[in-house]
Amino acid sequence: MTLWGGRFTEPTDEQLRALNDSISFDRRLYRQDIMGSIAYAQAIASAGILTTDEAETIIGGLRDVLAEFEAGTFELKGDEDIHSAVERWLTERIGAVGGKLHTGRSRNDQVATDFRLWVMAATGEVDALLADLQTALVEQAEQHSDTLMPGYTHLQPAQPITAAHWLLSFFWMLARDRERLKETHRRTAVSPLGSGALAGTPFPIDRARLAADLGFHSHSQNSLDAVSDRDFAVEFTFVLALLGTHLSRLAEDVIIYSNPRFGFITLDDRYSTGSSLMPQKRNPDPLELARGKTGRLIGNVTGLLTVLKGLPSTYNKDLQEDKEAVFDSYDTIKILLPVLTAVVQTLKLNPEAMRTALTEDMLATDLADYLVQKGLPFRQAHHVVGQAVSAAAREKVGLSKLSLETLRGLSPLFEADVAEVFDFAASAARRAAPGGTAPAAVREQLAAARLSLGR
Ligand code: ARG
Numbered sequence: 021m022t023l024w025g026g027r028f029t030e031p032t033d034e035q036l037r038a039l040n041d042s043i044s045f046d047r048r049l050y051r052q053d054i055m056g057s058i059a060y061a062q063a064i065a066s067a068g069i070l071t072t073d074e075a076e077t078i079i080g081g082l083r084d085v086l087a088e089f090e091a092g093t094f095e096l097k098g099d100e101d102i103h104s105a106v107e108r109w110l111t112e113r114i115g116a117v118g119g120k121l122h123t124g125r126s127r128n129d130q131v132a133t134d135f136r137l138w139v140m141a142a143t144g145e146v147d148a149l150l151a152d153l154q155t156a157l158v159e160q161a162e163q164h165s166d167t168l169m170p171g172y173t174h175l176q177p178a179q180p181i182t183a184a185h186w187l188l189s190f191f192w193m194l195a196r197d198r199e200r201l202k203e204t205h206r207r208t209a210v211s212p213l214g215s216g217a218l219a220g221t222p223f224p225i226d227r228a229r230l231a232a233d234l235g236f237h238s239h240s241q242n243s244l245d246a247v248s249d250r251d252f253a254v255e256f257t258f259v260l261a262l263l264g265t266h267l268s269r270l271a272e273d274v275i276i277y278s279n280p281r282f283g284f285i286t287l288d289d290r291y292s293t294g295s296s297l298m299p300q301k302r303n304p305d306p307l308e309l310a311r312g313k314t315g316r317l318i319g320n321v322t323g324l325l326t327v328l329k330g331l332p333s334t335y336n337k338d339l340q341e342d343k344e345a346v347f348d349s350y351d352t353i354k355i356l357l358p359v360l361t362a363v364v365q366t367l368k369l370n371p372e373a374m375r376t377a378l379t380e381d382m383l384a385t386d387l388a389d390y391l392v393q394k395g396l397p398f399r400q401a402h403h404v405v406g407q408a409v410s411a412a413a414r415e416k417v418g419l420s421k422l423s424l425e426t427l428r429g430l431s432p433l434f435e436a437d438v439a440e441v442f443d444f445a446a447s448a449a450r451r452a453a454p455g456g457t458a459p460a461a462v463r464e465q466l467a468a469a470r471l472s473l474g475r
Contacts, residue, residue: 023104023127042101042340045347049102050089052137056130056234057106057121058082060213063230064123067223074117081114082106102134103127124225126217128247128335133213135343137234139256142350143205146260147198149357151473154194156364158469161187165462168444169284169374170382175276177382180444183369184466185457186273191469193266200259208252211236215243218334247335250328253342257321260349264314267360271307274367278304283373288366291359306359313352320345378444380418384409386447387419387438394433404431 022032032040058079065075085106088094099105111118161184171181211231214221220243231239240246277284278292287304295301324345327338384405391401407430412419420442427434440446452458455465 022100023107023122037100040100040337042343043096043099043105045344046102046131047096047105048347049131049134049138049343050094050106051086052134052141053102053106053130054082054086054089056133056137056213059230059233060125061121062233063214063225063227064120064223066229067225069123069223070120074120077114077117078110078121081110081118084113085109101127101131103130124216124221124223125213126215126247128217129212129215129243131339132215132247132249133211133234135346136208136210136212136236136252139208139252139346140205140235142346143201143208143256146263146350146353146357147201149354149361150194150198150201150263151475153357153361153364154191154198154469154473155475156361157187157191157194158466158473160184160364160367160369161191161462161466161469164369164371165459165466166445167369167371167374168378168448169371170377170379171457177377177379179382179385179457180378180448181457182448182459182462183371183374184459184462187364188462188465188469190266190270193269194263195472197259197263197266200255200262204252204255204259206237207255209235209237211239212243212246212249213239215240215246218244218247244334248331248333248339250324250339250342253346254321254324254328257317257324257345257349260353261314261317261321263353264310264317264356267356268311268314270360271304271310274363275304275307275311282377284370284377286368286370287363288368291363291366306363310356310360313356317349317352320349375444380412380420380442381409383419383442383444383447386441386450389450390438390441391431391433394435396431396433 061070061075061078061082064070065072070078085094088109094105094109096105097108099108107118107122110121164183164187167183168180169183169186170177171179171186211227211234213230213234214225214227216222227239231237240249274285274287276282278287287302291306292302293305295303324342327341331338387408388398388401388405391404392398396404408419408422408427411426411430412422415422420439424434424436424438427438449458449460452461454461
């Protein structure tokens with residue numbers, strides 16, 4: 021039986037039911053739905069709608085149904101959605117008094133409440149997984165604050181950097197993701213319960229207390245907004261899409277650096293796969309999946325915003341489309357993060373290969389800075405060094421192999437001490453201002469990362 025059959029003489033068409041029913045996915049809200057109902061039963065008892073006995077019977081029944089769900093023994097009987105399923109079970113077990121639970125409540129404020137509670141819990145779970153990935157990055161970085169590697173812009177060799185600096189760049193992206201999760205949680209933790217179908221509830225329910233009982237920090241101020249506000253769902257899917265974008269960028273770097281042409285990184289056997297045809301292959305599948313799955317994370321935000329954009333005021337059934345996008349993004353991130361954490365933990369960095377990939381042209385900026393220190397304006401220094409780079413290319417030698425004579429031909433400011441410029445470690449070490457790649461600055465960055473991680 022549906023919750024709304026009274027005015028109908030014919031049963032719902034079977035095909036409409038298949039379209040309309042949401043139980044296949046919203047059963048995931050069972051815990052939130054039941055906890056919400058327990059708190060609601062207490063609230064309407066305090067408002068004098070239930071006697072103490074009735075409230076005890078209803079709450080006892082709700083605890084039993086929760087136990088059945090957790091034990092996996094709850095039996096669905098063609099229920100439309102999770103709210104109908106719980107209420108149906110309750111009246112079957114405790115009788116007509118179960119039908120009092122819904123007094124003053126609509127599935128519109130109920131589903132918004134359940135869904136918010138679910139997202140609130142989910143932000144915490146994703147946050148904990150993110151902290152694990154951050155820890156893995158910090159632990160790898162701690163091994164490599166002195167390891168030199170090429171840094172790239174436009175994927176072209178740019179300047180020497182330390183490997184720890186590269187690893188930690190992802191730490192800070194994830195730190196911002198965690199901040200966004202926290203803020204999403206704060207905006208989600210506003211209780212819509214007590215908004216009724218759209219206009220509010222006529223019963224004297226203590227909404228503030230009801231909100232606090234459920235772990236919300238406050239309750240909504242406008243019932244029309246409250247029953248149709250899905251900003252929290254959009255935000256959550258957006259935060260996960262941006263997180264996915266960060267994971268995808270990390271994945272892309274690791275894919276490139278583990279390519280044999282680079283050889284900077286070796287993926288652990290457990291986290292790479294082979295080819296069914298080519299025996300030599302070692303494929304970075306988990307990283308490609310991180311990159312690929314980010315597509316659906318972005319699709320979920322777009323889909324959700326599209327559902328919302330033309331809705332008339334208050335609840336419309338379109339809103340039932342909110343859950344699958346959120347569940348899918350959450351499931352995707354939940355399966356991705358632990359694997360990426362393990363990939364980072366087991367990555368083997370190859371300092372030798374990184375070192376070999378450093379070429380003297382990556383010291384061109386340092387050479388310009390040398391001239392700047394001798395008093396030449398940077399723009400001119402840039403031009404002079406450009407000429408030196410082109411001379412070296414003509415002579416088919418590294419920059420350091422240009423004779424002092426050739427250099428002095430370009431600028432009289434070059435002196436014998438120019439030889440000191442051609443040192444990759446010194447180049448990195450010079451970038452010691454906070455946030456720079458110098459080992460000394462990176463050690464401070466590591467301390468800041470540890471502090472922000474609280475681990
Ligand atoms: N299954 C519905 C949803 O997910 C619950 C709310 C139904 N409300 C209604 N007025 N039909 O949105």
